[in-house]
Amino acid sequence: MKVTDSNVIRFHLQVLYEITVKSLVKKKERLSVSGAKVFGVPLESLPRQYIPEFGLVPCFLVTACSFLLERAGTVGLFRKPGSLPRIKTLRAKLNRGEGCLTTSFPNDISTLIKQFCRELPEPLFPPELHAALLQAQALSSLQDRTSALQLLSCLLPARNASCLNYLFDFLSKVSQRCTENLMTSLNIATVFAPCLLPPPNKAEMSERRLELRVLVLRTFIENPHLFGVIPKAVMDSMDFLIHFHPLKDAKRGRRKGHSFKGMWSVKTVPWTHGRSKGSPPVPERSPESTPGDKVPLRRSLGLETFPNVLLFRTCMPFAEHGFSPVGKEARKTPQERPARDLRLGHFPTFLRGQDADGSPVHTGVGKVQFTPWKRRISL
Numbered sequence: 365m366k367v368t369d370s371n372v373i374r375f376h377l378q379v380l381y382e383i384t385v386k387s388l389v390k391k392k393e394r395l396s397v398s399g400a401k402v403f404g405v406p407l408e409s410l411p412r413q414y415i416p417e418f419g420l421v422p423c424f425l426v427t428a429c430s431f432l433l434e435r436a437g438t439v440g441l442f443r444k445p446g447s448l449p450r451i452k453t454l455r456a457k458l459n460r461g462e463g464c465l466t467t468s469f470p471n472d473i474s475t476l477i478k479q480f481c482r483e484l485p486e487p488l489f490p491p492e493l494h495a496a497l498l499q500a501q502a503l504s505s506l507q508d509r510t511s512a513l514q515l516l517s518c519l520l521p522a523r524n525a526s527c528l529n530y531l532f533d534f535l536s537k538v539s540q541r542c543t544e545n546l547m548t549s550l551n552i553a554t555v556f557a558p559c560l561l562p563p564p565n566k567a568e569m570s571e572r573r574l575e576l577r578v579l580v581l582r583t584f585i586e587n588p589h590l591f592g593v594i595p596k597a598v599m600d601s602m603d604f605l606i607h608f609h610p611l612k613d614a615k616r617g618r619r620k621g622h623s624f625k626g627m628w629s630v631k632t633v634p635w636t637h638g639r640s641k642g643s644p645p646v647p648e649r650s651p652e653s654t655p656g657d658k659v660p661l662r663r664s665l666g667l668e669t670f671p672n673v674l675l676f677r678t679c680m681p682f683a684e685h686g687f688s689p690v691g692k693e694a695r696k697t698p699q700e701r702p703a704r705d706l707r708l709g710h711f712p713t714f715l716r717g718q719d720a721d722g723s724p725v726h727t728g729v730g731k732v733q734f735t736p737w738k739r740r741i742s743l
Contacts, residue, residue: 369594372602373515381512383499385519386492400461404483407523418533419526424458424480427465428473429534435470436537437544442555446472455479481531481559488524488531489561494568497561498576501583513583514590515598525592528560532588539585553581 377383402410402424412420432441450472457464458476465473481488489497493516500512520528535556539549561577563569584591 369602370519372598373518373594376598376601377496377512377515381500381503381508383496383512383516385496385516388490388492388519388521400459402458403455403480404485406485407527415526415530418530420523421526421530422480425477425527425530427463428477428480429530431465431468432470432473432477433534433537436541438470439545441470441538441545441547442474442478442552443547444471446475451475451479478556478559481556482562487560487562488528490520490524491564493519494561494564497580498573501576501580510583510587510590511595513580514587514593514595517584517591518594520592528584529588529591532584532591535585536588549582549585550578553578553585556581 374385377385400411402422407422410422410424413423413426415421415426432438435441446469450469454464454468454472454476496516497513500516501509503509503512517525517528535552536549538545538547539552542548542551557574557577560581563573563577
């Protein structure tokens with residue numbers, strides 16, 4: 365399984381709550397149609413405004429909710445319908461790009477918001493998540509219900525999540541003034557259930573199933589701060605799975621090989637939101653380790669990967685005379701052995717006469733001999 369945010373969330377839902385989530389069907393990318401039309405248009409084709417706390421939200425929704433927030437004390441807001449002739453006129457003006465909301469009645473604007481959500485080509489809650497949402501709401505524990513719904517909200521596409529998060533935050537503020545408008549979170553959820561979680565068929569229109577849909581929206585309205593937020597426990601699990609390093613291969617009984625590609629990705633690509641494919645960094649060598657230990661993978665390819673110069677200098681006196689350290693010399697510590705500089709003159713060299721121009725003939729160990737180039741290059 366590829367370690368990604370959605371896969372880890374699905375894993376938690378399956379293990380903790382026995383909720384299996386269907387994979388979201390990948391929609392074909394539509395060409396963004398430039399225009400002022402608001403109703404019946406996909407989210408990606410609507411003019412949107414960036415809100416730092418929520419992301420990209422349709423401009424109509426931002427304007428309408430901001431207008432209603434100042435009039436949230438209106439009795440029966442979202443429950444009482446507006447005037448149909450006025451609403452028809454407002455729709456026509458909005459589809460032509462005319463700004464007309466600031467002079468409208470609150471009930472007319474609240475009706476337009478419900479129509480906007482209901483007439484989207486695709487519901488803000490994708491149909492693939494409906495069964496999982498109802499199953500999560502049916503859990504016995506209140507804490508389990510809230511946690512499972514929070515995880516499911518993290519599986520929404522980005523544009524849907526931004527729009528829903530903004531809407532739930534606004535509806536939560538409206539419900540906080542229920543003493544004035546008589547609209548509690550349950551009343552608001554009942555009104556918005558057909559708009560956000562429409563039943564796909566008659567089998568889903570039973571009283572129990574409709575009640576679960578209302579309770580799902582009520583949970584999100586009462587907890588907008590949890591919508592789309594990955595819990596800390598899941599984030600820790602993602603970090604563990606991405607940095608998990610098996611010590612040995614169970615089949616071969618040895619360490620698994622590491623490619624240079626993995627080392628490079630660990631060095632240059634930091635992990636963000638569980639999507640990095642790099643191998644985990646291995647702790648650096650401790651000072652107590654000996655030079656003969658296997659050098660672990662490191663974050664940087666520095667001098668630690670080059671030969672040990674001190675060890676090479678220690679072996680130089682024996683290589684110069686052509687024999688291995690035995691007897692008393694082998695028992696000497698590196699401090700007692702003569703210190704040498706690493707220069708070309710200390711390598712084993714044997715002279716065998718001179719050539720025609722008086723230059724020495726160098727030979728190595730054995731019978732192979734070579735003559736240096738006669739052409740001297742002066743710096």
